[in-house]
Amino acid sequence: MPFEALDFYRIDDDLASEERLVRDTVRAFVEKEFLPCVVEHVRQDGSFPFELVPKIAELGLFGANLQGYGCAGMNSVAYGLIMQELERGDSGLRSFASVQGGLVMFPIHTYGSEEQKERWLPALAQGKAIGCFGLTEPDFGSNPGGMLTRAVRDGDRWILNGTKRWITNGTISDVAVVWAQTENDIQGFLVKKDFDGFEARDMKGKFSLRGSITSELFLQDVAVPESNRLPNVSGLKGPLGCLNQARYGIAWGAVGAALACFDEALRYSKERIIFDRPLAGFQLAQQKLAWMATEITKAQLLVLRLGRLKDQGKLHHSMVSMAKMNNVDIALRIARMARDMLGANGIVDDYCAMRHMVNLETVRTYEGTHDIHTLILGRELTGLAAFEG
Amino acid sequence: MKILVCLKQVPHKDARLEIGSDGTWIKEDGIKFEINDYDNYALEEALRLKDAGEAEVVVATIGPDRVTQSLRTALGMGADRAIHVWDDSLANADSLGIAKVLAAVAKEENFDVVFCGLMSDDSNYAMVGPMLAQLLDIPHVTAVVKTDFENGAVKVEKELEGGTLEVSQVPLPCLLAVQTGINEVRYASLKGIMQAKKKPLDKKALSDIGLDGAAVAPKLSIEKIYTPPKGEGANLLSGSADEIATQMVGKIKELGLL
Known part of the structure; x- marks a missing residue:
């Protein structure tokens, strides 16, 4: 018998038809494409079914609630229903979409320059680029304001040093949104994987979220152009x-x-x-x-x-x-x-x-x-x- | 090319069905509905023609308000516009009534191809397609498993019993009633769903298409639906595997089945 989602209070009746349609579409996708392969990935620690990324992108699930730049522009309830259905499959699948949409595309969309948006958002929406979010550090989780990662201005570029830990998709990312303390306040930087001094390593031995990639990011004197700093936000x-x-x-x-x-x-x-x-x-x-x-x-x-x-x-x-x-x-x-x-x-x-x-x-x-x-x-x-x- | 796809909304395949109080149909309240599976393949076949070149895909359905959801799904998958016909007199419509309504819809425009599913998952008549083709006076093929459009005609493969296939060349306009599994049905993408909100969905009453309740009055009515009672003819064999095999062969010979 197939999955039946409890709806004891007929909450379905309060959803708009396109919200239900989005939910049912993602449910069918998870049922047909993801669930048959999840166990084999969970058995291997830190493995994700990458072959599904183009399909997820084609459905429009990355950054689904953002407007423009190839994003679907859904409302928040439809976006929430997408997350619900993805996590019905596995928290690792939802994490993948959460990080790509909520933690990488969202800050570029909200805090980025027009040039940064044009460069990254369509590629991230299409799954042609993967992103990660570097905030947490080995010694600073609940207290991110204490971060040790530093960015020092050097002409038209910034020099970044520090370590980020527990970073979903770090080793497979084309771009990392790295938060670093400057002389004045915390700033966000778009660090490309091929920048000198940037390295990502997989973290192994997880009992949990095994169908997801968790990494550590090392930044040693990484030179980041000023044009890669997110211009429209500062501070925590x-x-x-x-x-x-x-x-x-x-x-x-x-x-x-x-x-x-x-x-x-x-x-x-x-x-x-x-x-x-x-x-x-x-x-x-x-x-x-x-x-x-x-x-x-x-x-x-x-x-x-x-x-x-x-x-x-x-x-x-x-x-x-x-x-x-x-x-x-x-x-x-x-x-x-x-x-x-x-x-x-x-x-x-x-x-x-x-x-x-x-x-x-x-x-x-x-x-x-x-x-x-x-x-x-x-x-x-x-x-x-x-x-x- | 202009293509009409006829859709039917049927109870979701996972819905738990109960017989309604008057015993002639199921209880529809509180269950989910979806596009009839055969019709999904018909729609996909039409959308592939659209992807391949110039084609307008129009979907049409008959049913109460709930069928809008299925039309939106079809528009989200890529259909260009939708036609929704309803009148309370259609609640007990039979296949001929449905075919007459669809024929009236089809006659308002000049379609090159009409796609239907081979049959519906709920009532299984498999009659609407052929009846509709007759009313439109166009050729039709049922149980279609492959189509190849070229130069104003279509080469069609049809499934026969026992895995045999029949190939025919059909001139356009024509009607094709599609078998399941002939293609891989796409998902409605999120962008498609958002665009679907802006695509035209025409609601039509019977009078809008030149019909009335009398013209579509059913000639067939359902007396009752019921779950078949448990049979009593089962014969349970016991013993070792060898003994059971011997008894079974004896039984088969006794019944003259070999």
Whole structure:
């Protein structure tokens, strides 16, 4: 039986027809093209089905919510639904699209010069160029303002030095959006892979997001032309603005992972006979399923409202924090619960629950950890920051 | 070249179907619908002609408001415009009624090719295509598995029983009723979906195409639909593999099946 997405509150009725159409198209793509090959990539650590990149690009999924430059110009809800369907496949697939669209194309589109936009956006949208986002460092994750990477002005160029870690797609990127501290403030730079002194290396040994490439970037006296600096932003609000885009997508994506796990647990528990009757007929199983369905429904309502607010220009970043925090948290708990309901079968990759479960441990940590989002909300509610030194 | 593709919206293949309270059709509330699979291949075949050169692809369907979604899908895949015909009197239309409506639509313009799916996934009649061709007085081929357009005609391969193929040369205009699997159906791209919002979608009533309820009144009505009751003729064999094989051969001979 094929995947069935829970829609207990008929939220579908509140979607515009093109939003449903986008969702169904991406769902069919993931079902037909991605799911048959995901396990072989997860079995190899740090491997992604690159042969799908042209197809993903042809569908228009990279930077789908951006206007112009060969992008589809979808609204935020349609963009969110795309992320949901991609993460229903695997968090690694959604990460690929999130990074390319939200963390590379978005800053070029929003902070870049016209020349930078023309040079990069169509190529990134078509999947002919791949990009990565260099903010996090080995010693600075939740506190990016403490970054050690430095950019020093030298005539009409900048000299960059530093290390970036946990960078999705670093080793396969043609361009890296690197954030560095200058004499005055933090600035963004477009670092091409062939610049002297720039090197990317794969990070191996991950238990999580194995169907995704994670890298480290090393910058040693890399000379970057001034024309490669993003001219229209300075300070931490540059990278944080990008993260807000990507977090928005994650809040939707987590719903996709939760839907996949719930569907699998429901199906399995109805078919699995224990003590001569279906597992689904036991009260403890029903309690789990009822909790999962309730949390998914709440999460779905949260992101739909969030998307509508975003399109109306009423979004505050702390609203995104609430959705990212909540939806990833419930998705992870649902994945663990689904794994539990599948018993021993739950630990093999014939089933998706444990793959989603270990992926979601990463998703809980990246793009603002669960705890940091909790404290952003705390600061918003009280006016008192609990995470600044 | 001007191409008409006739689409039908049918219940989604994954929908859980229940029989409606009057017992003559399924409950349609709360289930998802999609383009009939055969029609997807017909549309793809038309879109390939468009990709290959100058062709306008028009899609037409009959149904309540929900069918708009399928027309938008078709426009998102690349069709140029859509025609949506509906009247409450068509709710119980039979194949001839549907064919008459499509014929009236087709007669308003001069189409070089009319594509249909071979049959519909829900009612399986496979009659609309041939009836429509008769009403338009044009030649038709069903179960089409290959098309090759050249010089105002089309060379068509048709599937026969047992894997045999029949090849024919058909002059245009003609109607082709397409078998599934003859091509790889494209996805609607996001840009296509955005462009589809601006493409024309004409809603027409029966009176707009010179028909009325009486002209399309069904000659066939469904008495009931039901799930076949479980049969009682099963004969369970037991024993070792050898014993079962022996019993089975005996049974086959007894029934004169060999």
